[in-house]
Amino acid sequence: MNVSADRVRQQILNILRAWGMAEDLAATTAEAMVETDLMGVDSHGISMLMTYEQRVAEKRLNLNARPRIVRENACTALVDGDAGLGHPVSSFAMNLAVDKALAAGVGVVGVRNSHHFGAAGVYARIAARRGVIGMVTSATRGIAMVPTRAAMPVLGTNPLAFAAPARRNRPFVLDMATTTTAAGKIKVWDLNNRAMPPGWVVEGDGRIVTDPKRGMEILYKEKPGGLTPLGGTPELGSHKGYGLAMMVHILGGTLTGASFSPVRERDHRPGRPDNIGHFFLALDQRAFREEGAFESDLDEVIDILHATPPADPAKPVLVAGDPEEMERERRLREGIPIPDSLDRLIRGICERSGAAYVLA
Template sequence: MKSLALLKRYDWQKLQQFCTEVFIRAGVDKNHANTVADSLIQADLRGVDSHGVVRTAIYLERIERNMMNPFAEPEIEMEQGPTVLLNGNNNFGAVVGSKALDIALEKAKEQGIAVVGVKESNHFGTGAFYALKAIEKNMILLLMSNASQTMPPTGGKRPFIGTNPLAVGVPAGKELPFVLDMATSVVARGKIIVAAQKGSDIPLGWAIDKDGNPTTDADAALQGSVLPVGGPKGYAISMFIDILAGVLTGAGYGKYVNNMYENWNEPQNVGHFFIAIDIERFMPLDLFKERMDRYIQEIKAEPKADGVNEILIPGEIEHRLVIERKKTGLELPEKVENELEAIGRRYSLKLSDALIDSCYSNQKKEAVN
């Protein structure tokens, strides 16, 4: 029989409220606190646990050690036509990213397209968090962000560029929207962090150690480098993202994007790059959605390879996870659970208030006996 501890599930809404209240009691504006907590919970719901509530502790530590400024509002530094340069003023990445998204969507509605570059930001969570909000507004969104050094250039053995993510959101009609959200590494470094916290090995091919040797040891991988997806192609895409999000915006790039876990002397200075497109500048929205539906239906109707039950589109697995996890609750690694409990004690909050009731746990216990 599995132990009851393994069966703990947390109600996603109550867990989000817990995180929101933690940030508020740490001095963060209520609306900003909710935005950050929302971004963390949405990541967990979509199965991107590496970008979920596991980040709460490091965000708080960055605030407490004056490495992030949650009180300075992002502000427009340059604006001309459909282009904007936003200075995040070192606020939370989710706050800065949300402001950039709002500007991009408003500009795109006015001018058909908008390009918003961002500097002086921080880790902004998952790209899907923003892509889905654009889809709700019937807009197409392409967004990029750079990150601190975790990946070598092809032919190198030490980190120089980040696992710079790329995300795209495209609405559909009756079908699910297209939601691409990917790191340019074989795997997001955050997943290696989670594996290290669990004491688990990682698959061969994810990373190299500090000497450039392939490794399955998560701790050794964190001392070394993750590898680019598709070899030189992933490296090239990551470099391209760094140029747009970092070099062009005036943010950090390459070795000048600071690691939020290791650098306690300087802000991260992460850069982002948002491109929003108004579909109705090309065709009526209903017609576009009909065409998207047909396109998706035709892809899913393609002959399947042996052993394949269903052809999926980007974002479909995550969509199903959201539905499942909203019903059954969120599991947390023991280390994360302990961190959140300790944080709760500091701010007179109980993580246990977010637990799903014991009746549910008892039912699950019987099911695994």
């Protein structure tokens, strides 16, 4: 079924409130999650509630955590997320980075002691909406990526997002995992009972997996095997994709003092927070260009790309951010698709938490 964004937002709010989350924190979280679903990133929106419920049951989440600045100067800050969900602290950190960039030309904010924050592009877009360039990276909790030449996964999907504002066109927004696909996409394919594209998931011996149920078993229940690095082949992987994942972890995890997934899993104790780290950079282009010059030049670049003759006339050339914005417009009109399998899971959460069910 297709459900309006307002009802999806309300459903998320109902569940977060039932879990005991403060109103303002729940509102920030629900807004980030529904924006993710509107842009078609179904792996990181309402479908994450099952994972969050598990974290609540394990007492790993501080649902009423407030971001706390640990150290700060004119251009940088380190923020402690106090073991809360990543959405509120990430919105706070990106806005803080933008404030610093508007005052000093650049702002860099690291976050430690956080949890899953949804889609990185949501926060990069905050910077673009406020008129500056934004970049976001994050460490991850899960262990999913099989390094080049390895049989076992070690790294996470470690996302990277970048956004730049234009004047006439939509912002340029790149939002990507450093694996061939995000781990959550396997969940979406499983919920929709669809065969996965070859090359997303491999067994420990390099054999390609297309059954999403087997993919879920490899990622969440047993090893070896896992996701391939970005740009890799099932046989060899990609040194560059693997290296990019490491770069993202260094910024989002090592720099901020957050944990590294294999170390955290090895030292796992009940109730211990995930201690995920995030990295937010904002850059005011006016530190380099006259007012409006950057946006005008970016418009010209985007216009040229859009005007490039397509190989298939029915499929015009797009720029990063176009597919998500087009999907957002469509879903605002038609609603967010909720598979029956996901609907059943949401109903179950409502029954267990006492939250009102409002999707149907």
